[in-house]
Amino acid sequence: xxxxxxxxxxxxxxxxxxxxxxxxxxxxxxxxxxxxxxxxxxxxxxxxxxxxxxxxxxxxxxxxxxxxxxxxxxxxxxxxxxxxxxxxxxxxxxxxxxxxxxxxxxxxxxxxxxxxxxxxxxxxxxxxxxxxxxxxxxxxxxxxxxxxxxxxxxxxxxxxxxxxxxxxxxxxxxxxxxxxxxxxxxxxxxxxxxxxxxxxxxxxxxxxxxxxxxxxxxxxxxxxxxxxxxxxxxxxxxxxxxxxxxxxxxxxxxxxxxxxxxxxxxxxxxxxxxxxxxxxxxxxxxxxxxxxxxxxxxxxxxxxxxxxxxxxxxxxxxxxxxxxxxxxxxxxxxxxxxxxxxxxxxxxxxxxxxxxxxxxxxxxxxxxxxxxxxxxxxxxxxxxxxxxxxxxxxxxxxxxxxxxxxxxxxxxxxxxxxxxxxxxxxxxxxxxxxxxxxxxxxxxxxxxxxxxxxxxxxxxxxxxxxxxxxxxxxxxxxxxxxxxxxxxxxxxxxxxxxxxxxx
Numbered sequence: 136x137x138x139x140x141x142x143x144x145x146x147x148x149x150x151x152x153x154x155x156x157x158x159x160x161x162x163x164x165x166x167x168x169x170x171x172x173x174x175x176x177x178x179x180x181x182x183x184x185x186x187x188x189x190x191x192x193x194x195x196x197x198x199x200x201x202x203x204x205x206x207x208x209x210x211x212x213x214x215x216x217x218x219x220x221x222x223x224x225x226x227x228x229x230x231x232x233x234x235x236x237x238x239x240x241x242x243x244x245x246x247x248x249x250x251x252x253x254x255x256x257x258x259x260x261x262x263x264x265x266x267x268x269x270x271x272x273x274x275x276x277x278x279x280x281x282x283x284x285x286x287x288x289x290x291x292x293x294x295x296x297x298x299x300x301x302x303x304x305x306x307x308x309x310x311x312x313x314x315x316x317x318x319x320x321x322x323x324x325x326x327x328x329x330x331x332x333x334x335x336x337x338x339x340x341x342x343x344x345x346x347x348x349x350x351x352x353x354x355x356x357x358x359x360x361x362x363x364x365x366x367x368x369x370x371x372x373x374x375x376x377x378x379x380x381x382x383x384x385x386x387x388x389x390x391x392x393x394x395x396x397x398x399x400x401x402x403x404x405x406x407x408x409x410x411x412x413x414x415x416x417x418x419x420x421x422x423x424x425x426x427x428x429x430x431x432x433x434x435x436x437x438x439x440x441x442x443x444x445x446x447x448x449x450x451x452x453x454x455x456x457x458x459x460x461x462x463x464x465x466x467x468x469x470x471x472x473x474x475x476x477x478x479x480x481x482x483x484x485x486x487x488x489x490x491x492x493x494x495x496x497x498x499x500x501x502x503x504x505x506x507x508x509x510x511x512x513x514x515x516x517x518x519x520x521x522x523x524x525x526x527x528x529x530x531x532x533x534x535x536x537x538x539x540x541x542x543x544x545x546x547x548x549x550x551x552x553x554x555x556x557x558x559x560x561x562x563x564x565x566x567x568x569x570x571x572x573x574x575x576x577x578x579x580x581x582x583x584x585x586x587x588x589x590x591x592x593x594x595x596x597x598x599x600x601x602x603x604x605x606x607x608x609x610x611x612x613x614x615x616x617x618x619x620x621x622x623x624x625x626x627x628x629x630x631x632x633x634x635x636x637x638x
Contacts, residue, residue: 137453191246192540194312197306200251209268210283210336214513215261215479220550221341221478222461225256226514229371235337238549242541250534261288268520272297277520280531283338286330286511289518290583292330294626296633298518299528300327303637305531313543320577322583325424325630330583331516332509334542334577336536340550341478342514343507343572344409346375346496349471350489352397356382358471361493362564368500375472375496376400376445380472383450392449394461398470399450399463406474407442407600409508412577413495414438419580419591426623430594430612436499439608447604455601476510492565494572507572511582521637545602562625584626590618 185608205638210224226240234620242253259265269292292298301307310316322330358378364370379399386396421425429435430544454462464470468488494505517535581595593615596602
């Protein structure tokens with residue numbers, strides 16, 4: 136159940152400093168000025184006395200002077216052609232006045248001053264450099280000490296034995312809170328950590344799927360207090376589709392519900408995954424180091440069958456259902472629910488109607504927590520090439536660990552204050568809900584271990600909404616079941632052989 140005491144503590148923390156000045160409230164009784172400037176580039180909001188109490192990790196780290204040694208990093212600031220505060224990995228320029236950029240710049244200076252290194256950054260939107268680097272890994276002459284790939288690309292590097300498990304790298308303190316140990320536990324392979332959720336870059340915060348709702352429409356239709364549903368633990372899968380159906384209407388009178396009418400839900404291809412994982416189901420589960428597919432189990436199969444019905448009913452409209460992109464309906468204000476990734480909130484800045492943010496719904500009221508699904512193509516995990524040993528590896532471990540700690544201390548509040556809350560979420564309860572989501576994030580292993588043409592790859596494709604609605608799960612599972620177990624065994628064997636060589 137939703138913990139109201141935790142909600143209140145988070146909310147009070149989030150309202151420190153400049154937050155209240157920039158949020159346009161969705162609630163009817165708010166006295167916040169919607170025309171107030173949302174930020175002026177200063178960093179008072181992340182240096183308040185109360186927030187300082189949590190900024191402790193980077194100041195307590197072990198430091199070491201590496202004598203001006205170069206430290207080469209490969210990263211990216213853009214995602215699908217967008218450069219936003221939640222897609223950036225490194226500062227664009229020195230102290231631009233945009234807080235996320237300035238914190239990234241300060242992080243680089245912190246690293247150079249405390250570890251005596253010269254940070255060299257190469258930016259590439261997972262283009263030719265990213266794709267060619269695996270050859271240098273295997274040759275043992277990779278020039279990059281630290282790589283920041285998407286989780287989906289990292290899966291390829293893991294399977295060729297090109298990167299260390301992070302727990303093999305001295306100086307990386309995976310048990311510390313800033314490495315999100317509870318989240319990373321579910322991503323272990325053979326007991327080792329290759330994928331790591333961490334706040335090293337804003338990508339961690341931009342990768343989560345949420346539900347946005349049109350607050351003006353909800354008020355006009357008297358649909359009730361959605362935030363109260365969340366607080367009471369009643370924001371469930373069935374409730375969301377019930378509300379979506381209530382909002383759906385044939386507004387043009389042609390007796391057919393389509394893109395020209397009022398719609399309850401617009402979804403995209405990964406909405407199905409976000410709903411499945413949000414309901415607590417794992418298509419592939421890591422049990423004691425062994426991979427298991429749950430698609431054939433009664434619970435997940437029944438859920439998908441029901442989801443297929445709901446996604447194809449009147450009032451549920453896929454963003455690719457027509458030849459033209461119908462996402463304009465979000466800006467038009469004629470849809471109740473939408474399911475964006477948080478980095479897409481940058482596109483919401485000019486929306487005229489009030490909107491709010493909700494977590495992905497729970498399966499039912501008995502489910503303990505709301506769960507956020509992290510998109511593996513948006514998130515980025517640190518990767519350390521096996522080219523480095525000895526003192527170089529120690530340097531990589533200490534610097535990587537410091538980047539994660541500094542990000543947790545400073546990037547977290549910077550992203551909240553200046554992107555999600557001020558320039559994205561328009562009310563304080565939405566902001567608190569987003570903060571809560573970062574404590575309960577999950578990843579879909581089907582996207583992390585798939586290979587081209589494999590049964591796992593077919594499973595991953597099936598879980599995309601536009602494919603899933605075409606076939607019921609039991610029939611589909613029968614076509615891949617025999618191949619999956621062999622692929623799981625082969626995958627585990629390949630990883631173990633690589634780890635044995637490392638030992």
